[in-house]
Amino acid sequence: MRELGGRESGHGYQPRGGRAEWKDVPMSRVYGLFRSYRWPLAAILGLALLGGVIGLVPPLVMKEIIDHALPEKDQMQLLILVALMVLLPLVSGFLGVWQNYQNTKVAQGVMRDLRQSLFANLQRQSMGFFTDAKSGEIIQRLTGDVQAVQSIVSTLIVSTVTQSVIVVTSVCILFTLDWQLAILAIVILPIFLLPVRRVSAVRKRLRLETQRVRGEMSAKLGEIFGVSGALLTRIFQREPAQQQQFGEMNERVMDLELRLNLVGRWFGMVIGVLGPLGTALIYLYGGWKVIQGTMTIGSIVAFAAYLGMLYGPVGTLLNLRVELGTVLGVFQRLFEYEDLVPEIADRPGARELGVATGHVEYSRVAYAYQPGQYALRDVTFTAYPGEVVAIVGPSGAGKSTLIGMLARLYDPTEGAVKVDGEDIRGLTVESLRSQIAFVTQESFLFHDTVRENLLFARAGASAAELEEACMKAYVHDVITSLPEGYDTTVGERGHRLSGGERQRLAIARAILKDPRILILDEATSHLDSESEAFVQAALDKLMVGRTTLVIAHRLSTILAADRIIVLEDGTVAEEGRHEELLQAGGLYARLFRTQFAKAESHA
Numbered sequence: 001m002r003e004l005g006g007r008e009s010g011h012g013y014q015p016r017g018g019r020a021e022w023k024d025v026p027m028s029r030v031y032g033l034f035r036s037y038r039w040p041l042a043a044i045l046g047l048a049l050l051g052g053v054i055g056l057v058p059p060l061v062m063k064e065i066i067d068h069a070l071p072e073k074d075q076m077q078l079l080i081l082v083a084l085m086v087l088l089p090l091v092s093g094f095l096g097v098w099q100n101y102q103n104t105k106v107a108q109g110v111m112r113d114l115r116q117s118l119f120a121n122l123q124r125q126s127m128g129f130f131t132d133a134k135s136g137e138i139i140q141r142l143t144g145d146v147q148a149v150q151s152i153v154s155t156l157i158v159s160t161v162t163q164s165v166i167v168v169t170s171v172c173i174l175f176t177l178d179w180q181l182a183i184l185a186i187v188i189l190p191i192f193l194l195p196v197r198r199v200s201a202v203r204k205r206l207r208l209e210t211q212r213v214r215g216e217m218s219a220k221l222g223e224i225f226g227v228s229g230a231l232l233t234r235i236f237q238r239e240p241a242q243q244q245q246f247g248e249m250n251e252r253v254m255d256l257e258l259r260l261n262l263v264g265r266w267f268g269m270v271i272g273v274l275g276p277l278g279t280a281l282i283y284l285y286g287g288w289k290v291i292q293g294t295m296t297i298g299s300i301v302a303f304a305a306y307l308g309m310l311y312g313p314v315g316t317l318l319n320l321r322v323e324l325g326t327v328l329g330v331f332q333r334l335f336e337y338e339d340l341v342p343e344i345a346d347r348p349g350a351r352e353l354g355v356a357t358g359h360v361e362y363s364r365v366a367y368a369y370q371p372g373q374y375a376l377r378d379v380t381f382t383a384y385p386g387e388v389v390a391i392v393g394p395s396g397a398g399k400s401t402l403i404g405m406l407a408r409l410y411d412p413t414e415g416a417v418k419v420d421g422e423d424i425r426g427l428t429v430e431s432l433r434s435q436i437a438f439v440t441q442e443s444f445l446f447h448d449t450v451r452e453n454l455l456f457a458r459a460g461a462s463a464a465e466l467e468e469a470c471m472k473a474y475v476h477d478v479i480t481s482l483p484e485g486y487d488t489t490v491g492e493r494g495h496r497l498s499g500g501e502r503q504r505l506a507i508a509r510a511i512l513k514d515p516r517i518l519i520l521d522e523a524t525s526h527l528d529s530e531s532e533a534f535v536q537a538a539l540d541k542l543m544v545g546r547t548t549l550v551i552a553h554r555l556s557t558i559l560a561a562d563r564i565i566v567l568e569d570g571t572v573a574e575e576g577r578h579e580e581l582l583q584a585g586g587l588y589a590r591l592f593r594t595q596f597a598k599a600e601s602h603a
């Protein structure tokens with residue numbers, strides 16, 4: 001949580017669905033999302049206004065029919081007024097459809113922009129963020145949360161405008177019809193306002209909690225149904241336990257959604273009850289006035305109709321205030337991701353590396369994952385262009401941390417890593433990484449064709465180049481024997497390739513990239529000797545002419561190394577060539593006997 005840590009103190013956010021107050025999300029930031037949609041929004045506003053005004057005419061038409069057309073027995077007037085009654089809803093219906101389309105377009109546009117911006121910022125994050133975050137949680141925020149905001153935003157924009165228009169104009173008309181009755185009607189309004197704040201707070205809390213639990217659920221699902229998780233589950237027969245765990249989470253989502261729904265419904269019910277109560281009061285007082293002869297029948301009918309129009313939108317507007325609180329809560333979760341500060345980023349004025357010679361230097365490098373807890377300390381060594389430097393050491397000695405630093409997966413807490421004499425923090429990340437290939441222990445393949453998986457290393461490579469790289473990696477024959485050759489789908493749920501074949505595909509990727517510097521984390525998994533020989537031959541080809549930093553597990557690799565760095569508890573315990581170190585009889589000699597002795601007997 002290193003990236004989040006810094007941000008936390010600045011914004012008062014808590015990572016991963018923490019409960020911060022909605023004051024924390026400035027409305028100006030939400031408005032900012034809509035800035036580039038000014039004109040479509042203006043069109044929506046205009047259409048909503050027009051629709052609102054048209055919607056207000058029918059009660060006046062009704063009043064005219066009752067007070068004039070009927071008593072005066074004017075058939076023509078009656079016909080025109082009735083025609084108006086039919087025509088008006090038709091026009092407002094058409095306007096409504098158009099407005100809805102525009103509105104959805106804006107809402108979807110805003111959500112697309114937001115998703116894109118979150119995606120881009122997540123891409124900028126360093127590995128530290130991803131080792132810490134759960135992938136399911138990230139997916140939930142990018143899809144689920146954004147969707148939640150979308151559905152509410154689309155109703156928010158239209159409703160706020162149309163309902164406000166209706167409220168303002170109908171209040172004006174009520175006053176022109178009968179000001180005393182209008183005052184009576186409006187006096188009842190504040191009763192609606194009382195429960196709003198409370199409902200708003202509860203709904204917001206429940207919505208945030210729901211999104212958080214949903215995030216946890218996706219994270220869990222991602223783990224359980226990922227290939228490794230599924231395998232582990234089966235081996236340890238954890239299916240029933242996992243079902244129970246999932247069931248609890250599932251239950252919780254249902255419970256939260258139910259509560260969320262209920263809070264809104266109770267509120268709606270209160271408004272629903274108060275509406276007819278207001279109308280009844282109006283008929284009582286208005287009816288008395290009609291009997292007295294101070295008010296026409298048409299006026300009281302029109303008045304009651306407008307009143308119905310007033311209470312409905314007021315209720316909706318108040319609900320919108322509730323919804324807005326909820327939306328802001330979800331926005332808060334999204335902005336958290338937008339605000340993540342990448343730990344590794346280009347410095348202002350960072351230089352392009354160009355084609356490196358491959359001179360790599362670690363100068364008094366220290367690294368602490370947690371403040372004060374050093375995984376590496378005072379590491380100094382040099383790899384000259386074209387050299388192979390093998391890193392060995394017991395588990396947890398800091399080997400992965402050390403090699404990761406060269407690709408700037410982590411930046412040193414102290415000291416510096418230099419390429420061609422330049423501190424790599426002063427280089428652009430892109431230009432540095434373009435000179436480096438990293439072959440990890442686990443050769444990950446996307447669920448895509450072999451070709452696409454290879455092109456991941458160099459997008460523009462021709463078919464001939466792909467084949468050449470695969471030949472050098474001793475994997476071409478394997479690929480051509482697949483059902484659809486280079487177009488066979490591999491990866492998580494695709495055609496299964498053996499461990500050795502996957503490694504060789506990863507090596508082919510590195511060959512395609514053709515970097516000056518190579519970082520290798522040799523697989524510890526045992527391959528059969530034939531497969532092992534192929535991998536070794538492919539690696540040998542790959543290393544030629546490149547500076548190589550390798551976490552070595554194979555005897556042949558350490559024997560071929562120009563230098564061996566022996567790490568112990570994060571520090572360089574020994575350094576030298578194989579024979580020297582063996583003679584010294586220190587940690588390397590011990591490691592050699594325990595780790596490589598078997599391999600030696602094979603060699």
Ligand SMILES: Nc1ncnc2c1ncn2[C@@H]1O[C@H](COP(=O)(O)OP(=O)(O)OP(=O)(O)O)[C@@H](O)[C@H]1O
Nearest residue numbers: 131369370375393394395396397398399400401402
């Ligand atoms: N993301 C992390 N957060 C906190 N500590 C970490 C993290 N990654 C590694 N460490 C710690 O840093 C130390 C060095 O780890 P590292 O993975 O570099 O060792 P290693 O030599 O590569 O081990 P192995 O051979 O078992 O892979 C270990 O004590 C490990 O627990």
